Amino acid sequence: MTTLTVDLGARSYPIHIGSGLLDRSELLRERLSGQSLMIVTNTTVAPLYLERVQAAFEGLRQAAVVLPDGEEYKTLDTVNRIYTALLEQRFDRRTTLLALGGGVIGDMTGFAAATYQRGVAFVQVPTTLLSQVDSSVGGKTGVNHPLGKNMIGAFHQPRSVIIDIDTLNTLPDRELSAGLAEVIKYGLLGDAPFFDWLEEHIDALRARDPAALEYAIARSCQDKAEVVAADETEQGRRALLNLGHTFGHAIETGLGYGKWLHGEAVGCGMVMAADLSRRMGWIGDEDVQRIRNLIERAGLPTTPPPELDPARMRELMSVDKKVVEGQLRLVLLREIGHAVVTGEFPRNLLDETLEHAA
Amino acid sequence: MTTLTVDLGARSYPIHIGSGLLDRSELLRERLSGQSLMIVTNTTVAPLYLERVQAAFEGLRQAAVVLPDGEEYKTLDTVNRIYTALLEQRFDRRTTLLALGGGVIGDMTGFAAATYQRGVAFVQVPTTLLSQVDSSVGGKTGVNHPLGKNMIGAFHQPRSVIIDIDTLNTLPDRELSAGLAEVIKYGLLGDAPFFDWLEEHIDALRARDPAALEYAIARSCQDKAEVVAADETEQGRRALLNLGHTFGHAIETGLGYGKWLHGEAVGCGMVMAADLSRRMGWIGDEDVQRIRNLIERAGLPTTPPPELDPARMRELMSVDKKVVEGQLRLVLLREIGHAVVTGEFPRNLLDETLEHAA
Numbered sequence: 001m002t003t004l005t006v007d008l009g010a011r012s013y014p015i016h017i018g019s020g021l022l023d024r025s026e027l028l029r030e031r032l033s034g035q036s037l038m039i040v041t042n043t044t045v046a047p048l049y050l051e052r053v054q055a056a057f058e059g060l061r062q063a064a065v066v067l068p069d070g071e072e073y074k075t076l077d078t079v080n081r082i083y084t085a086l087l088e089q090r091f092d093r094r095t096t097l098l099a100l101g102g103g104v105i106g107d108m109t110g111f112a113a114a115t116y117q118r119g120v121a122f123v124q125v126p127t128t129l130l131s132q133v134d135s136s137v138g139g140k141t142g143v144n145h146p147l148g149k150n151m152i153g154a155f156h157q158p159r160s161v162i163i164d165i166d167t168l169n170t171l172p173d174r175e176l177s178a179g180l181a182e183v184i185k186y187g188l189l190g191d192a193p194f195f196d197w198l199e200e201h202i203d204a205l206r207a208r209d210p211a212a213l214e215y216a217i218a219r220s221c222q223d224k225a226e227v228v229a230a231d232e233t234e235q236g237r238r239a240l241l242n243l244g245h246t247f248g249h250a251i252e253t254g255l256g257y258g259k260w261l262h263g264e265a266v267g268c269g270m271v272m273a274a275d276l277s278r279r280m281g282w283i284g285d286e287d288v289q290r291i292r293n294l295i296e297r298a299g300l301p302t303t304p305p306p307e308l309d310p311a312r313m314r315e316l317m318s319v320d321k322k323v324v325e326g327q328l329r330l331v332l333l334r335e336i337g338h339a340v341v342t343g344e345f346p347r348n349l350l351d352e353t354l355e356h357a358a
Numbered sequence: 359m360t361t362l363t364v365d366l367g368a369r370s371y372p373i374h375i376g377s378g379l380l381d382r383s384e385l386l387r388e389r390l391s392g393q394s395l396m397i398v399t400n401t402t403v404a405p406l407y408l409e410r411v412q413a414a415f416e417g418l419r420q421a422a423v424v425l426p427d428g429e430e431y432k433t434l435d436t437v438n439r440i441y442t443a444l445l446e447q448r449f450d451r452r453t454t455l456l457a458l459g460g461g462v463i464g465d466m467t468g469f470a471a472a473t474y475q476r477g478v479a480f481v482q483v484p485t486t487l488l489s490q491v492d493s494s495v496g497g498k499t500g501v502n503h504p505l506g507k508n509m510i511g512a513f514h515q516p517r518s519v520i521i522d523i524d525t526l527n528t529l530p531d532r533e534l535s536a537g538l539a540e541v542i543k544y545g546l547l548g549d550a551p552f553f554d555w556l557e558e559h560i561d562a563l564r565a566r567d568p569a570a571l572e573y574a575i576a577r578s579c580q581d582k583a584e585v586v587a588a589d590e591t592e593q594g595r596r597a598l599l600n601l602g603h604t605f606g607h608a609i610e611t612g613l614g615y616g617k618w619l620h621g622e623a624v625g626c627g628m629v630m631a632a633d634l635s636r637r638m639g640w641i642g643d644e645d646v647q648r649i650r651n652l653i654e655r656a657g658l659p660t661t662p663p664p665e666l667d668p669a670r671m672r673e674l675m676s677v678d679k680k681v682v683e684g685q686l687r688l689v690l691l692r693e694i695g696h697a698v699v700t701g702e703f704p705r706n707l708l709d710e711t712l713e714h715a716a
Binding site: 145 | 469475498
């Protein structure tokens with residue numbers, strides 16, 4: 001087992017990564033607040049893992065709410081079901097919420113925890129690669145609005161994150177690939193040696209080699225934890241984590257949530273960000289080729305869906321949260337392993353990227 | 359004009375209290391974030407004051423959302439209308455929200471600001487006595503849930519609070535009285551000289567004497583600001599501000615939101631808290647009589663509505679946020695001007711209070 005710490009002063013918390021952690025009652029219980037626990041999970045994960053997690057909390061006052069599975073349910077209405085379950089059980093402000101599932105469950109549970117009785121504790125037990133390396137670290141919580149993804153939310157740090165890599169054995173191939181998009185992102189944005197490592201181990205990761213997975217997850221969490229610790233509320237450096245996301249969100253919103261997986265959209269978005277970086281003269285053809293190859297070998301799309309033409313993509317990108325005072329800002333690459341946030345790119349080059357990608 | 363400061367380190371903010379402040383463009387603008395502004399108000403307040411406030415922000419990119427008026431609209435669904443307006447206007451995270459109205463508008467606008475794009479700035483312009491002395495100070499934001507009042511929310515501090523006492527000239531008598539409940543509360547819980555002052559000036563306040571109003575509002579805000587600064591997230595002393603509220607919330611929930619005004623329920627709740635304090639031997643008959651008299655002279659009810667019998671009241675009180683680990687905690691009086699939070703009261707004395715009040 002590997003243990004990392006996200007360093008946020010009084011709100012610092014541990015991330016435990018390893019095999020068989022769902023049965024480690026002492027790990028799951030170590031950061032609980034109070035004596036009651038609400039497990040939030042979904043219809044896909046509940047049959048696989050809910051009983052084991054409940055067993056780890058035997059003796060505690062506990063309940064579970066099982067939500068429908070899918071990004072299309074990441075809404076205020078679904079979060080309201082969590083509030084209702086908490087109120088029906090009369091769970092008070094010293095309750096702990098436990099998110100058992102992927103990023104959607106983590107984001108909604110975190111938002112419910114941030115806002116139930118103005119804030120209660122929560123613990124993340126992510127069961128998808130994407131949520132293990134991304135959404136369970138950093139305290140971003142929230143839901144979608146019909147007019148934009150993740151537009152409603154709060155910053156709320158978990159008390160602990162417990163990553164049992166055995167849960168990846170039940171993850172569909174497509175979702176494993178989607179998670180690899182975020183893993184590759186850490187290499188691209190600030191960790192060139194990790195990018196090199198990924199080029200060597202991408203096949204082992206897709207084959208679910210446990211040692212490779214534990215290493216890749218720990219390194220991704222470490223990379224992300226460092227960025228988050230330096231900039232908790234995304235005033236500066238944390239924005240680099242959005243590499244590929246402005247393009248990706250446009251794809252997800254344009255298609256309707258749930259058609260493409262988030263990681264698929266981000267994978268394609270990173271290729272587009274690389275393409276724009278090349279057009280600006282920042283990186284070379286061969287860099288773009290390396291990036292495209294790795295994303296393709298991870299099993300991810302590298303071109304946007306044909307139904308989203310460049311004009312529609314441009315429109316969708318203009319409502320992104322990264323728009324500041326009407327100015328679109330993108331994360332682009334100075335080189336592999338070095339990303340920057342910039343609003344200074346010629347509009348016609350973005351247009352070229354959108355047109356050539358289509 | 360009186361200016362106070364709520365001392366919260368980097369999040370400190372000013373409260374300005376005086377006449378004619380709605381026309382003081384420089385005051386309204388002094389703490390804006392960015393270059394866009396969304397005014398949130400309701401159908402009652404908009405015809406009276408919206409144009410004047412808009413005029414003060416001339417030249418800025420601004421829009422307004424006008425919500426239905428009433429506690430029954432203090433819901434997630436109504437907050438969602440604010441999100442939709444913001445997204446339709448493409449207002450980004452550097453937008454400022456301005457709450458123009460009473461406590462319901464302030465609570466919902468604050469919650470929308472706390473959660474829109476994970477947090478944007480907001481300014482409070484309270485137009486009722488209740489919101490001026492209570493909900494605009496301290497950063498509590500939120501909405502009701504069908505199973506409980508204020509169960510969904512966040513702590514989010516305003517950038518500034520601008521209290522124009524002239525707006526009280528359009529306030530119905532019943533709402534003025536409701537606001538006086540919270541004013542009396544500050545005297546009762548920690549400021550005995552202010553309680554004495556109120557006994558002398560309650561008629562002037564009901565007659566809307568401007569000097570009396572400015573003094574009472576400033577002193578109430580000062581008393582509250584001191585409590586909030588000492589305990590921002592309600593771990594301890596801040597809970598004293600809930601004097602009368604556990605009884606009051608039970609009344610509001612039991613009747614259905616909107617039947618009694620919040621301040622009416624709190625006024626009655628304070629009499630009940632005083633009665634229980636007397637049964638515990640903490641205060642005397644004559645103290646209860648002084649409290650009851652002042653609340654009655656303020657134009658407030660002193661007994662709960664007949665349709666809520668003691669058994670129903672007890673049930674409603676058990677889901678209050680002040681319940682910690684199954685233990686009901688109440689704010690009771692050691693003397694006039696000295697309140698304490700306690701879970702240590704004999705159940706039968708609470709029953710007696712509920713039975714005798716009915």
